[in-house]
Amino acid sequence: MWTRPPTRRRLLVGLDLSAAFDTINHDVLISRLESQFGTDSGASSWLRSYLTDRQQFVKLGDHSSTATQCASGVPQGSVLGPLLFTAYVSPVRELIESHGVSYHYYADDTQLLVAMNVTDAGPALERLANCSTAVRLWFLRNDLQLNADKYEVVILDTAPQLQSAANIREVEVAGSRLQVAPKLKSLGVTIDSHLRFDCHAKEVAKRATTIHAPCVTCVLC
Numbered sequence: 001m002w003t004r005p006p007t008r009r010r011l012l013v014g015l016d017l018s019a020a021f022d023t024i025n026h027d028v029l030i031s032r033l034e035s036q037f038g039t040d041s042g043a044s045s046w047l048r049s050y051l052t053d054r055q056q057f058v059k060l061g062d063h064s065s066t067a068t069q070c071a072s073g074v075p076q077g078s079v080l081g082p083l084l085f086t087a088y089v090s091p092v093r094e095l096i097e098s099h100g101v102s103y104h105y106y107a108d109d110t111q112l113l114v115a116m117n118v119t120d121a122g123p124a125l126e127r128l129a130n131c132s133t134a135v136r137l138w139f140l141r142n143d144l145q146l147n148a149d150k151y152e153v154v155i156l157d158t159a160p161q162l163q164s165a166a167n168i169r170e171v172e173v174a175g176s177r178l179q180v181a182p183k184l185k186s187l188g189v190t191i192d193s194h195l196r197f198d199c200h201a202k203e204v205a206k207r208a209t210t211i212h213a214p215c216v217t218c219v220l221c
Contacts, residue, residue, distance in 0.1 A: 009157035012191065013112040013128065013173055014184045015135070016150035020108035021085060022073040023143045026051050029074075029088045037087060050080070072143065082107040092138055099131035109187055110135075112173075121168060129172040136174040148176045152184035154193050 030048055033039040039047070054070040074081045085107050092110075096103045102113040112132060116124040136146050153171050170177050183192040183199055190200040 009116050009155055011114050011116055011124070011128065011171065012154050012156055012184065013132065013171070013178075014150075014152040014186055015110040015112065015132070015174070016147045017108045017110075017139065018145045018147040020144055021076045021081060023145070024072055024074050024085065024088055025143050026072060028142065029084060032090070033087055036090060047084075051084075089139075089142070089144070092135060095134055095138055096131055099127055099134065101127060101131045106187060111186060125168075125171060132172075132174040146174055148174065151176060151178050153178045153180050154182065154184045154191065155180055156191075156193055156195055 026048065029051070030039075030044050033047065034044055051074065054075070055067040056070055057067040058065040074084045086105075089105070093103065093105075096112065102115075104111045104113070112128060112135075114124045114128045139146055151173050153173065155168065169180055171180060172178075183190055185191070190197075190203055192199045
């Protein structure tokens with residue numbers, strides 16, 4: 001006798017890291033590149049030279065602060081920056097998979113995805129809570145800090161199924177209670193609960209048709 005499998009909705013969580021590119025530990029990064037990606041001593045020396053002995057300062061008009069040494073981090077806006085950061089956080093994928101949670105990440109943008117039974121979402125939500133807490137602790141041990149104020153949660157499903165999920169209003173993520181939202185933004189793309197991308201199309205059209213008049217500040221810059 002054939003029985004229809006239980007309907008499953010998806011819950012998507014967007015995580016955010018605070019100043020992620022600035023806190024990369026150089027020694028840990030080089031060690032990880034050698035042990036997990038097979039970087040040889042010559043390439044490691046080149047990368048260490050690229051990362052270290054950098055300075056930074058703040059400039060306002062004709063005034064500049066004293067230059068200080070950058071003890072950590074990878075250069076933002078560089079070609080290698082996102083690649084090196086992705087290599088640095090690569091072990092977190094095994095941690096996420098061990099909790100039975102799907103994931104996607106690019107550089108410092110991380111998403112967790114779990115499938116929930118319509119009739120019993122409890123096990124999936126518990127799995128997500130445990131996984132996200134473990135991820136937060138892993139980031140802390142690797143000098144990275146999740147920004148709880150920028151977590152986002154959305155449930156993905158059809159309109160009828162979303163109505164039946166109306167009782168799921170809050171979700172525990174990395175020790176924080178989050179309100180379920182109708183949409184979230186990831187890498188500049190607005191993902192709505194129905195995956196229709198109407199909201200994203202409207203935002204793109206709005207940006208494309210908005211004409212900014214030049215201002216004094218812009219001209220001076």
